[in-house]
Structure formats: C-alpha cells, structure tokens
Amino acid sequence: MLRVKEMTLLNGKKIDLELRRGEVVQLEGANGVGKSLFLKSLAKLVPSSWKEMSLFEKSPQEYSLQDWRGKMLYLPPEVSFDPEMSVQDFFDLPLSFERYEGFQRSFFPENYWRDTFVKMSSLSSGQKQQVALLRALSLSPEILLLDEPFGHMDGAKRKEFSDLLEEWCLKSDGAMVIVSHVPVHFDSLNPSHLKF
Amino acid sequence: MMLDKFFSLIPYWGGVAFLAFILSKRQKKISKDILWASFRTTLQLIFLAFALELIFKSTELIVSLLVALIMTFNSSTQIVSRSKTSRYKIFWISFLSNVFSIWPIAFFFSWESSETGWYGPMRLLPLLGMILGNSFNGVSIALTTYIETFRDHKNQVITLLSLGATEEEATRNLFYRSLKAGISPHINSMLAMGIVSIPGMMAGQLVAETSALDASILQIKMMLSVISGTALCIYVALKFLHKKIFLPSGEICFE
Numbered sequence: 164m165l166r167v168k169e170m171t172l173l174n175g176k177k178i179d180l181e182l183r184r185g186e187v188v189q190l191e192g193a194n195g196v197g198k199s200l201f202l203k204s205l206a207k208l209v210p211s212s213w214k215e216m217s218l219f220e221k222s223p224q225e226y227s228l229q230d231w232r233g234k235m236l237y238l239p240p241e242v243s244f245d246p247e248m249s250v251q252d253f254f255d256l257p258l259s260f261e262r263y264e265g266f267q268r269s270f271f272p273e274n275y276w277r278d279t280f281v282k283m284s285s286l287s288s289g290q291k292q293q294v295a296l297l298r299a300l301s302l303s304p305e306i307l308l309l310d311e312p313f314g315h316m317d318g319a320k321r322k323e324f325s326d327l328l329e330e331w332c333l334k335s336d337g338a339m340v341i342v343s344h345v346p347v348h349f350d351s352l353n354p355s356h357l358k359f
Numbered sequence: 360m361m362l363d364k365f366f367s368l369i370p371y372w373g374g375v376a377f378l379a380f381i382l383s384k385r386q387k388k389i390s391k392d393i394l395w396a397s398f399r400t401t402l403q404l405i406f407l408a409f410a411l412e413l414i415f416k417s418t419e420l421i422v423s424l425l426v427a428l429i430m431t432f433n434s435s436t437q438i439v440s441r442s443k444t445s446r447y448k449i450f451w452i453s454f455l456s457n458v459f460s461i462w463p464i465a466f467f468f469s470w471e472s473s474e475t476g477w478y479g480p481m482r483l484l485p486l487l488g489m490i491l492g493n494s495f496n497g498v499s500i501a502l503t504t505y506i507e508t509f510r511d512h513k514n515q516v517i518t519l520l521s522l523g524a525t526e527e528e529a530t531r532n533l534f535y536r537s538l539k540a541g542i543s544p545h546i547n548s549m550l551a552m553g554i555v556s557i558p559g560m561m562a563g564q565l566v567a568e569t570s571a572l573d574a575s576i577l578q579i580k581m582m583l584s585v586i587s588g589t590a591l592c593i594y595v596a597l598k599f600l601h602k603k604i605f606l607p608s609g610e611i612c613f614e
Binding site (some may be wrong): 203210299 | 512515525606609
C-alpha cells in the first residue's frame with residue numbers, strides 16, 4: 164500500500180520502506196538517529212525528498228495534503244490539547260475540519276472511554292495517550308505512524324491497547340509504522356524491523 | 360527669531376536637568392537615560408524640523424513617495440529590532456504589510472481631509488507618520504507573539520495537521536491570539552481616550568487655538584485610521600509570516 168524509495172530526510176539519512184496491508188514495521192535505532200523525523204516526513208509534516216513515493220499506487224501529488232495526512236495519520240509522542248477541553252471535545256475536534264465534513268465514524272472512541280466529560284488536563288500522561296490513540300482510530304486512517312504510543316502507559320494498558328491496535332490492523336486491513344523504546348508485543352502480528 | 364524659539368526650550372530642559380540631578384544621587388543609570396533620551400528627542404525633532412522645512416517646499420507626489428519609503432523602511436527596521444528575530448524575512452514582511460495597509464489608509468485620510476494637493480508632502484507625510492508610528496508597536500507585538508507561540512505550541516500544530524486540518528485550521532488560534540495581542544493596546548487606549556487622556560495631536564491643536572470640535576473630529580479620524588491601519592497591517596503581516604513558516608508544498612519549515 165505504501166512504497167518509499169530513497170527518501171532523504173532533513174538530517175541527510177536515506178530510507179526505503181515498503182508497507183503492505185496488515186503489516187507492522189517497527190523502527191529501531193539510537194536516540195536522535197531520525198526515527199521520528201522519518202515518521203513526520205512520511206506524513207509530509209516536515210520537508211524531505213524522495214526518488215519514489217506512492218500510496219495505493221498514487222503519488223503524493225494526486226492527494227490533497229489533508230487527505231494524505233488523514234490516510235497516513237501520525238501520532239506524536241506528546242498529546243497536545245486545549246486545557247479547557249473535555250475528552251468528548253478532544254474526540255470531536257477533527258470533525259470540525261473541512262476534511263471530515265459529513266464523515267461518519269465507524270469506530271466510536273466513546274465506547275472505549277467511559278467518562279467523556281472529564282477535562283483533558285485532569286488525565287494522567289498514560290490516559291492522554293490512550294484517548295489520543297482512540298481518537299486516531301476513530302478517523303479511519305489507512306496507516307498509523309505511531310511515535311512512542313505506549314511511552315506513558317502501564318503494562319496492563321499497554322497490552323490492552325496493543326490488542327486494540329492489532330484488532331484494528333486485522334479488521335480494517337490497516338498498517339502501522341511504530342517507533343517505541345518500550346517492547347511492543349502483538350499476539351498474531353509479527354512486526355518486521357527497520358534498522359536506522 | 361529662530362534663536363528665540365530655541366531659547367524657549369530652556370525652562371523645559373531646566374526641569375529635566377533638575378530631575379536628573381536629583382535622581383543622579385541614587386539612580387545614576389536612570390538619570391543618564393533620561394538625559395540621553397531628552398537630548399536625542401531634542402536633536403531628532405530639530406533635525407526633523409529642518410528636514411521637513413526642505414521637504415515641505417515641494418508639492419510633488421514623487422517627493423512624498425520617496426520620504427514615505429524612507430519612513431516605512433525605518434518603521435520596518437524598528438519592528439525587526441523589537442521582534443528580536445531577523446528570521447522569516449521579518450523586515451520585508453513588515454515593509455510590504457505597511458505599504459499594503461498603512462499607505463492606502465494614510466492616502467485616503469489625506470485626500471479626505473485636504474481641499475487641494477492631498478498628495479503633497481505637507482499633507483500626506485504627517486498623517487502617514489502618525490499612523491506608522493502608532494501601528495509599528497502592534498505589528499511587532501503580533502509578529503513576536505506568533506513566532507513565540509508557534510515555537511511553544513508547535514506540537515499542537517503538528518497534531519492538528521496530522522489529523523487532517525488545513526494550515527489555516529491548525530493555526531487559527533495562534534492567528535487570533537497574535538492579532539489580539541497586537542491590537543489590544545490600541546483598543547485599551549481608545550477606550551480611555553477623552554476620559555483619562557487627551558491625545559498629543561489633539562492637545563497640540565487645542566493649544567494652537569483650533570476649535571475643540573474640529574480638534575476632536577480630526578482626532579477621531581486619526582484614531583480610526585490608526586486602529587484600522589494597525590489591524591490590517593497585522594493581518595497582512597501574519598499572512599506573510601504564515602507563508603514563510605509553511606512551504607508552498609505545505610510542510611512546516613519552522614525552526
């Protein structure tokens with residue numbers, strides 16, 4: 164579904180990547196080597212150049228920037244939000260964007276999070292990561308670019324959310340590229356590793 | 360005759376010198392600053408008076424435009440030094456936004472309030488100078504706020520863009536916050552005008568024995584020109600800055 168040939172990052176590093184449906188790729192390498200930069204470059208958030216890049220056999224130019232980013236959703240390690248926001252506001256925020264006009268959610272994050280009226284600012288770091296993951300899944304991306312998605316979660320939650328991601332990947336034929344310094348375990352998915 | 364005019368400044372300078380002398384015993388630095396600022400103001404305004412005497416002899420539009428360019432250049436230099444950054448071509452952003460927003464307003468003001476020769480230096484330049492002088496602070500505050508807030512909330516902007524927001528949707532709050540920061544001092548000053556303060560231009564006219572109503576009307580026109588010029592200038596400057604922070608292909612190139 165995604166093919167990237169000779170992508171040159173801002174730090175000069177050159178990367179190739181090929182991602183198929185239902186596939187998980189875990190990026191490995193020391194701090195500062197450019198793993199997060201690669202994820203941001205894939206989502207076209209920071210400048211990069213490439214010899215060839217296509218998503219579903221179409222070049223980035225054939226997508227609007229919003230469509231490209233919506234299909235290949237990047238989740239940063241730190242969760243950002245307006246301090247006055249409730250969890251429900253946080254879930255609904257993207258629906259106010261032009262891209263999601265008339266969008267019908269097939270995955271309802273509210274079903275996985277009980278108290279949606281609580282303020283985002285009162286959640287722990289791990290809880291913020293959980294609601295950010297749920298929100299990302301609710302937007303029906305094709306590929307998830309996850310930057311330290313479990314960094315603040317405890318062991319039980321890490322298992323619960325990796326199971327949820329696995330289920331999403333299998334059911335919706337999605338794919339994931341993950342940067343994680345904590346071990347990620349999937350029951351039936353076997354991540355391939357890309358060394359930096 | 361001319362010397363008499365300079366001699367009339369002596370009591371005012373006497374007051375400043377007395378104050379500086381008192382302060383010099385405990386606050387040497389402030390005392391020096393007051394003397395230096397007073398000296399600079401005196402010198403600059405006397406120099407300005409001689410320059411204006413020369414410039415005002417002309418009634419040509421080209422002279423007005425040349426001096427307006429120099430004034431706008433100086434205003435943009437001030438904005439750069441106050442913004443504490445020369446990145447993102449702040450100078451050109453300020454210069455162009457001044458030309459596109461302050462100039463048309465000053466031209467209109469001069470045209471509307473003059474019976475003849477609205478484009479001559481004597482009519483146009485004082486009005487342009489008043490509006491430029493009042494707006495550059497707001498522009499530099501707005502640009503600084505945008506750059507600093509973008510730096511502090513870069514992750515938030517990245518998150519919104521990642522979720523599929525357009526650049527405009529992702530930076531709407533930043534834009535609003537910066538515009539508000541730049542324009543608020545002017546709004547506050549307008550609210551206090553006539554109740555707490557009598558503005559300098561109006562006070563000058565009253566002292567020169569113009570009717571109070573005429574002085575008020577002119578001051579109202581000036582305040583409305585300043586607020587609309589500042590708001591428009593900030594708006595245009597922020598739009599230009601936005602174009603420098605985002606590449607034409609949409610990626611962020613903010614450091």
